[in-house]
Amino acid sequence: METMLASLVPASGTAAAAAAAGGLVAAAALVAGGGRLVGQKDRLNAPPAVPGLPIIGNLHQLKERKPHQTFARWAQVYGPIYTIRTGASSVAVLNSTEVAKEAMVAKFSSISTRKLSNALSVLTCDKKIVATSDYGDFHKMVKRYVMVSMLGASSQKQFRGIRDMVIDNMLSTFHTLVTDDPKAALNFREVFKNELFRLSLIQALGEDMSSVYVEEFGKSISKEEIYQTTVVDLMMCALAVDWRDFFPYLRWIPNRNFETKVSTTEARRTAVIRALINQQKKRIARGEARVSYLDFLVAQNTLTDEQVTTLVWEAVIEAADTTLVTTEWAMYELCKNQEKQERLFEEIQEVCGDETVTEDDLPRLPYLNAVFHETLRRHPPVSLVPPRFVHENTTLAGYDIPAGTELIINLYGCNMNKNDWDEPEEWKPERFLDGRFEQADMFKTMAFGAGRRACAGATQATNIACTAIARFVQDFAWRLKEGDEDKDDTIQLTTNRLYPLHVYLTPRGRK
Numbered sequence: 001m002e003t004m005l006a007s008l009v010p011a012s013g014t015a016a017a018a019a020a021a022g023g024l025v026a027a028a029a030l031v032a033g034g035g036r037l038v039g040q041k042d043r044l045n046a047p048p049a050v051p052g053l054p055i056i057g058n059l060h061q062l063k064e065r066k067p068h069q070t071f072a073r074w075a076q077v078y079g080p081i082y083t084i085r086t087g088a089s090s091v092a093v094l095n096s097t098e099v100a101k102e103a104m105v106a107k108f109s110s111i112s113t114r115k116l117s118n119a120l121s122v123l124t125c126d127k128k129i130v131a132t133s134d135y136g137d138f139h140k141m142v143k144r145y146v147m148v149s150m151l152g153a154s155s156q157k158q159f160r161g162i163r164d165m166v167i168d169n170m171l172s173t174f175h176t177l178v179t180d181d182p183k184a185a186l187n188f189r190e191v192f193k194n195e196l197f198r199l200s201l202i203q204a205l206g207e208d209m210s211s212v213y214v215e216e217f218g219k220s221i222s223k224e225e226i227y228q229t230t231v232v233d234l235m236m237c238a239l240a241v242d243w244r245d246f247f248p249y250l251r252w253i254p255n256r257n258f259e260t261k262v263s264t265t266e267a268r269r270t271a272v273i274r275a276l277i278n279q280q281k282k283r284i285a286r287g288e289a290r291v292s293y294l295d296f297l298v299a300q301n302t303l304t305d306e307q308v309t310t311l312v313w314e315a316v317i318e319a320a321d322t323t324l325v326t327t328e329w330a331m332y333e334l335c336k337n338q339e340k341q342e343r344l345f346e347e348i349q350e351v352c353g354d355e356t357v358t359e360d361d362l363p364r365l366p367y368l369n370a371v372f373h374e375t376l377r378r379h380p381p382v383s384l385v386p387p388r389f390v391h392e393n394t395t396l397a398g399y400d401i402p403a404g405t406e407l408i409i410n411l412y413g414c415n416m417n418k419n420d421w422d423e424p425e426e427w428k429p430e431r432f433l434d435g436r437f438e439q440a441d442m443f444k445t446m447a448f449g450a451g452r453r454a455c456a457g458a459t460q461a462t463n464i465a466c467t468a469i470a471r472f473v474q475d476f477a478w479r480l481k482e483g484d485e486d487k488d489d490t491i492q493l494t495t496n497r498l499y500p501l502h503v504y505l506t507p508r509g510r511k
C-alpha cells in the first residue's frame with residue numbers, strides 16, 4: 001500500500017519546478033483527506049462515480065502523476081462532474097466552466113473552506129497564509145493587507161519601477177549572452193527566475209538581499225540558498241504524501257520519515273525567513289521605512305511574529321514562480337508558431353514604433369493580450385484549483401453534494417472541454433480576437449480562479465508576463481533549440497515545463 005501511495009508523489013523536479021501559491025495549494029488537491037464518509041447509495045441524486053476498489057477507492061488509478069489529465073479523460077466518460085474516492089474521502093471532480101463557476105461563485109457560501117494535507121498544514125502553520133486559510137475573519141483581514149500593501153491595482157503602482165527594472169535586467173542579460181556567444185542556445189528560465197526572485201524579495205521585504213546570516217545554521221547563506229530553502233524545498237515538501245491523509249482514522253500510527261522531512265523543511269524555511277525579517281526590522285528601527293509588505297505588516301501591529309513570518313514567506317514564494325511558468329510557456333508557443341510571433345511583432349511595431357513597450361501600452365495590444373490568455377488556457381499553471389471543502393449540503397449541476405465532500409476543480413479539464421472550446425488542444429490566440437470574446441470573457445479560462453477566493457496576484461502576474469513577452473519579442477526573434485519542438489511535458493501537479501526552455505535569440509537591431 002505504501003509503495004502505491006508513494007508513487008503519487010510527483011517526480012523530483014528542478015529549481016523552477018517549485019510552484020507558487022497555486023502550486024502550493026494545488027499540491028493539496030490529491031493529498032487532502034478526512035472528509036466524512038458518504039456512501040453513494042445514501043444519496044438520491046448523486047453525480048456518477050468512477051468505479052474503484054474497496055478501501056483505497058480510486059487511488060491506484062492516479063499513479064501516473066498527471067491527475068489533471070486523468071481527470072479530464074474520465075470527464076469524457078462520466079461527464080463534467082463525477083465523484084471519486086481517495087481512501088476514506090469522497091471527492092467531487094469538476095471539469096466544465098459552467099459547473100466550476102457554479103461552485104466557485106454561486107455556491108461559494110456552502111463551499112468556502114479549504115481542505116489541507118498534513119504536509120500543507122505544517123508548512124502553512126495551520127492555515128496561517130492567505131491562500132490556504134478558511135474564508136473568515138482572518139482570511140478577510142490578511143487578504144485586505146496583501147491587496148492594500150502589495151497586490152491591489154493601486155499598490156501595484158508603487159512597484160512599477162521595480163517591475164520595469166527586473167524586465168530591463170532580463171533584456172540586458174539576454175543581450176550580453178547573445179553578444180558573448182551568438183550561436184549558443186540560452187537557458188530562458190535561469191535568467192527569468194533570478195530577476196523574478198529579486199522582485200519578490202524587494203516587494204516582500206524591502207530589499208534584494210544577496211546573503212543573510214542564519215543563526216540556527218551558524219553561517220551566512222547565499223541568495224541561491226535562500227531561494228532553495230524558501231521556495232524549492234517548500235514546494236517539493238508540500239507535495240509530500242502522507243498516507244494518513246487518505247486514512248485519517250489511522251492517524252495514530254506514526255509516519256516518522258514524513259514527519260521528519262516536513263518538520264525539518266518547515267524549521268529551515270522559518271529560520272531563513274526570520275533572519276531576513278530581523279535584518280529588515282533593524283532597518284525599520286533605524287527609521288528607514290520602505291514600501292514593502294513587511295513594513296506594512298509591522299506597522300499594523302495586529303499580527304504575531306509567527307503570523308508575520310508565514311505571511312512574508314507566502315509573498316516570497318507566490319511571486320517567485322507562476323508568472324515564470326506562464327511566460328515560459330508563452331515563449332515556447334511563440335517559438336513553435338513563428339507566424340504568430342511575427343503577428344505579435346507587427347502589432348508591437350504598429351502600436352509602439354521604436355519606443356520600448358511599457359505597461360501603459362498593454363491595453364492597446366489586443367494580440368498580446370490574446371497570447372497571454374490563450375497560454376493560460378492551454379497551460380494553466382494551477383491546473384487543479386486549491387481543494388475546496390463542502391461544509392453544508394448543496395447542489396452542483398443539479399446533483400446533490402453532501403457536506404463533507406471535497407471538491408477538485410480541474411481547470412485543465414475545463415479548458416480541454418470540447419463543449420466549451422473549439423479545438424481545445426490547439427494553441428490559438430486568435431480565438432480571443434475579432435469580437436468573438438469580450439474582454440471579460442478572457443477570464444473564461446478561470447486560470448486565476450473565480451469569486452471571492454480568486455488569485456490576489458492576477459494584476460501583477462498579468463503586468464509582468466505581458467510586458468516581458470512584448471519586450472522579448474520587440475528586441476529579439478525567438479527560435480527553439482533543435483529537438484525541443486515537442487518537449488511540452490510537464491512535472492508536478494502544476495504545468496511546469498519538464499524541460500527548461502532553451503532558445504536562440506536573434507537581435508532585431510533596436511537601439
Ligand code: HEM
Binds near residue numbers: 132143315323454458
Ligand atoms: C500566472 C500567474 C498566476 C496564476 C495562474 C495564479 C493562479 C491562482 C489560483 C488558481 C488561485 C486559487 C484561486 C481559487 O482558489 O479560486 C490563486 C490564489 C492566490 N494567488 Fe495566484 N496565481 C498567479 C500568480 C500569483 C502571484 C504573482 C501572486 C502574488 C505575488 C499570487 C497570489 C495568490 C494568493 C494570495 C492567492 C490566494 C487568494 C485567496 O485565497 O483569497 N498569485 N492563484
